[in-house]
Amino acid sequence: MEIVIMIVQFMLGISLMVTVHELGHFLAARAIGIKVKKFYLFFDTFGWRLFRFHYKGTEFGIGWLPIGGYIRMIGTIADDENEPDEDVNVPTTQRYYSKPVWQRMIVMSAGILMNLLLALVIYCSLFLYYGRNQITGLGSSFTILPGELGIQAGLQPGDQVTAINADSLLYEDELLSTHLMHGNTVLSIVRKHGNERVHLHVAVSPKIMQLVADKGLTQFFSIKAGFKIDSVYTNLDLRKNTAFKNAHIIALNGDSVRTYNDFIIRLKENKQRQLYLTVIHDGKTNTMLAHRDKDGHIGFSLDSKLPSYKPESINISQSLTAGSSKVWNTISENTKGLSQIVKGEVKVKDGLLGPIRIAGLFSSHFDGKRFWSLVALLSTGLGLINLLPLAPLDGGVMAVLFWEALTGKKASRNFWAGFYLSGLLFVILLSAYILFNDIRSIT
Structure with a gap:
């Protein structure tokens, strides 16, 4: 289904x-x-069609071959x-x-x-309709865990991001999108050295940004968000087991979990499998079988340190500005992606998705x-x-x-x-x- x-x-x-x-x-x-003689959704190849009607000299219809559409002038x-x-x-x-x-x-x-x-x-x-969520945790709760490409760029675990490209006003819809991946990206960070806090600007080369676009943003950095569980569904009738309240999840099906991002990725990778959570509770390590609820979710609540968001309602004028910016960024991202494919920087099989994917x-x-x-x-x-x-x-x-x-x-x-x-x-x-x-x- x-x-x-x-x-x-x-x-x-x-x-x-x-x-x-x-x-x-x-x-x-x-x-x-x-x-205009014909207007068709899908193609009526061999003259076969699902539906048609005529209006003001034009034949409108739906073809049987779902690979596009056409008009005939x-x-x-x-x-x-x-x-x-x-x-x-x-x-x-x-x-x-x-x-x-x-x-x-x-x-x-x-x-x-x-x-x-x-x-x-x-x-x-x-x-x-939905408004925007402004990130309010920059420089405090927004602590990153760099991936392989992030380490190459000079990031270190525990760095706190205060601005991206000199912009400290970011929104949730921009944070983990390729909007940031345009090359010559500068991250303003705070790094702790003992009791000192050092302010740095890390310039990330376009070459690394191209690799990020190819391999994914988590290879650059993920949000370091430790979390605790309140309770877990550990029986088939989905009654909550609260014996592990405030336990720390450290692995899912044997794969290490360091951040909330890791946990979500592991859930997707094990979508069709039984889920075994490895947790630390009261200084002891335990493994438990976790059952999904009727919607397929793991039943627990989070005590997390994710970046905080401030919901913002916006008016029509602001939505036009935000929407136009979103379209322009999407055009830039797609254009850059096509350019990378033509130049051979990104493989065709990775850069172009077909109908199944x-x-x-x-x-x-x-x-x-x-x-x-x-x-x-x-x-x-x-x-x-x-x-x-x-x-x-x-x-x-x-x-x-x-x-x-x-x-x-x-x-x-x-x-x-x-x-x-x-x-x-x-x-x-x-x-x-x-x-x-x-x-x-x-x-």
Whole structure:
């Protein structure tokens, strides 16, 4: 059932993003006066479809092949000799190829802009509804435990972060995101030497930041958050065992647990296994079998030293600022990621996720905030992917339009055929490789 819930969320998210993308093309084409013959979510390959209806001369429908969507405009190629008989009588002024380059460029870019607009609307709405959690523990409770890359950068266990890039005002949604991973990052820290507190600025090189983006932020640092348990479900009827009140968890299924972050990671790694907690209580080490509750959670309460947060409600103006910043940061992160893949700094199999791994990003139960955050993130990614200068992506068509603008000549039918075939072949091979890596990751 959990897999079904993830798949349903994935399909709903993809359907929304594709529909919005094609709606951008459709609205722009209609505004410019181009006749749109078909508007489809998914592909009606071989003429098979799940649903269709006609409205104002356009056929709207849902295809059976869930790999995207499309609109079909009349006259996409100037010398198309094989157009259907019903399209012959469409006036030249309503044909795509008859429009000037700048208008065709608007039509092709409208889908990308709509994806970015969708992300902006979602992020603004989330900030407006949920507000933001401002971190108030910098320099006191926010103590870090550096990973391998953090040690290379010069961090030490027990360092207290007071600012990141000279900004002491941070929010929870920024703390462990790649927003901080743009290279030339400077951490302002306080380090204890005996009874002295030394203030330092640690400059982290772009090279290390690139490795962090590849290997994950926990390889740079994690939040040092010791915690105690109040009680644990140690029997099948889930009655609480309070004999271990205030015990310290030191291992889960034999794997060392040093921080709360470690504990959460170990829980995910042992999702389908029995859980044995190793704890220290009254100076003695014990191992107990912990049972999950009906929601799959471990039953205990925390006495933690996590950074404290101050909930902040924000108004519409502030949500627009925060949402715009979030979209821009997401664009920067995705652009940097694509650049690293092209340069060979990040492997394709690690940098590009296919449908299986993307579906796995969604929760096994519906979480509104997580769902919409992922849709906004993926919508931004879809817009940027479509900017790539490859047919049949929008970026490929816009590249040819740019060439037409420079030369004053329209691309011939033979050129379009070769361009589309080469681009389509590359996209199919790349998609197959990504899907192969998806399947391999779950086997």
